[in-house]
Every structure is written in C-alpha cells, then in structure tokens.
Amino acid sequence: MELIFDAASHLFINKGYARTQMKDIAKEIGLSTGMLYVYFTGKRDILSFIMKGTIDPAFITQEFELPVCSEIFDSLDNEIMDAFERNTKAFSAHLDNIADYPLEQMLSDAFDVISKYSIGCLVIEKNPDNLGKLTIHYKEYRRKFYDQVLSYITLYMRKGTFRKVEHPEYCTRLIIETLSWWGMHITNDAFEVQKDIPFEVSKSVCMDNLLHAYKG
Structure with missing residues (x-):
C-alpha cells in the first residue's frame, strides 16, 4: 500500500x-x-x-x-477541510502574544506544516479540476496562511527581531515560497527531484538562509 x-x-x-x-x-x-x-x-x-x-x-x-x-x-472532504481549519487555528495561536514565540519557531512551525502535508497539497495544486470544493477550500487556506505569516512578520518588525523591509507583503511571499521549495517541491516535483535529501537537512538549509536574510 x-x-x-x-x-x-x-x-x-x-x-x-x-x-x-x-x-x-x-x-x-x-x-x-x-x-x-x-x-x-x-x-x-x-x-x-x-x-x-x-x-x-x-x-x-x-x-x-x-x-x-x-x-x-465518504467523509474525506470534510476531514481534509477540518485538518485545514485545525492548522489555521494552531498556527495563529501566538498572534496575540509573540513574546514567547520567536521568529525561528514561527518559521520552523511553518516549514513543518508545509512538509507534513506536501503531497496532498501538491496533488490539489496540480489537479484543481478533479478535486472540486477541496480546491476552493485549499485556496482559502493558502490565503489565510499568507495573512498569518504576514501578521507575524509585521509584529516581529515592530519588535525588532525581523529586519525592516520596504515591502513586507512581498517578503512574506518569498519566505513562503522558500519554505515550500525546501519543504515540498524539491522532493516531489522539482525539475531535478532530490528525494535523498533528509528532512532535517532540507529544513536546516531553508532555516539558515531565511534567518540570515531576515533576522533583526
């Protein structure tokens, strides 16, 4: 199986x-x-x-x-949509108080979610016409995830733990795409798929580059 x-x-x-x-x-x-x-x-x-x-x-x-x-x-669509909702709620849990939720942890949690659900997400992305309402719900989940990451980055910038950038909305997009590349695409649908990269290595490389680029 x-x-x-x-x-x-x-x-x-x-x-x-x-x-x-x-x-x-x-x-x-x-x-x-x-x-x-x-x-x-x-x-x-x-x-x-x-x-x-x-x-x-x-x-x-x-x-x-x-x-x-x-x-x-029979109830799979609802199960998947419930999983999206649980992840959305869990990932937003620290937005009211980021004192004990540093940038490193936020990026680590975001990477873990992307990697954990990578195959299902890619199947939806590559076959939107075959998955009906799941595709619609997934697009909404992606929008919420973007909004959450942007909100965290805005708070970190105010705190001084994320360097000041002129366009945080575009940096958020770049961060999510970087997380997605290393957590999802490189092992599944990159031009040169590299399935032999251990999870810990891909996460370490991704985190190192993002923190070097943006940590205040």
Whole structure:
C-alpha cells in the first residue's frame, strides 16, 4: 500500500490525475494492472487513499479488506477541510502574544506544516479540476496562511527581531515560497527531484538562509 501511495502520488503530481491510468501506476511499482485492481477498483479511490494518507499517515499502514472500499472515503472532504481549519487555528495561536514565540519557531512551525502535508497539497495544486470544493477550500487556506505569516512578520518588525523591509507583503511571499521549495517541491516535483535529501537537512538549509536574510 505504501508503494501504491508513493507511485500514484508521484504520477498525480507530475503527470496529472487525468493523464494517469491504472496501468501507469502498476508499471511504476512493477505490478501487473490486474494485480493493482486487487487493491483498488479504480484510480479515484487511489486519489482518495493518497489524500487520506496525507492527513493521517498511519492510515496507509493499516490492514484493509481488499479491494479498498470506496465507502471509507465518504467523509474525506470534510476531514481534509477540518485538518485545514485545525492548522489555521494552531498556527495563529501566538498572534496575540509573540513574546514567547520567536521568529525561528514561527518559521520552523511553518516549514513543518508545509512538509507534513506536501503531497496532498501538491496533488490539489496540480489537479484543481478533479478535486472540486477541496480546491476552493485549499485556496482559502493558502490565503489565510499568507495573512498569518504576514501578521507575524509585521509584529516581529515592530519588535525588532525581523529586519525592516520596504515591502513586507512581498517578503512574506518569498519566505513562503522558500519554505515550500525546501519543504515540498524539491522532493516531489522539482525539475531535478532530490528525494535523498533528509528532512532535517532540507529544513536546516531553508532555516539558515531565511534567518540570515531576515533576522533583526
């Protein structure tokens, strides 16, 4: 199941859901197409499996009655949207008092969230027409995340722990794109994907560069 998760998510991100066929997923992991149908009745269930596994990594390692039943994904959209809401609420928890929430911790938490949900986010970004209301909700989540990071940066600038910049709104965009590159794109859909970079290394490189650039 983990092989199917990895292979299908790679194809849905880089080739696209619409252009990926069951035979492509089977070929990616060295299965016959018929054997893949033993596990899933179609690629829509594999898409749901990936999205569920993104918000709940333990899900993909549990025992399943095969083929995986579509009904277990009936409430998936709501589960994913609830996960977005929980992350939005958790990430904004320190906006009222940043005294015990330094810039380093904010960037670290932002990186962790981006990295944790990277596969699901990229699947949505690359296949917006196939994910309906999830795409709309995801765009709203991204907007809120941007607003939160900008709010933190504004507060840090007032405190003097983030250097003064002329356009904080654009610096916020650059920071988020840098976090996304190292936490999401480089291991999944960069021109030269580098899956062998350990999480700790990519995070360290990203943090070092951002703090060197912006810490006051």
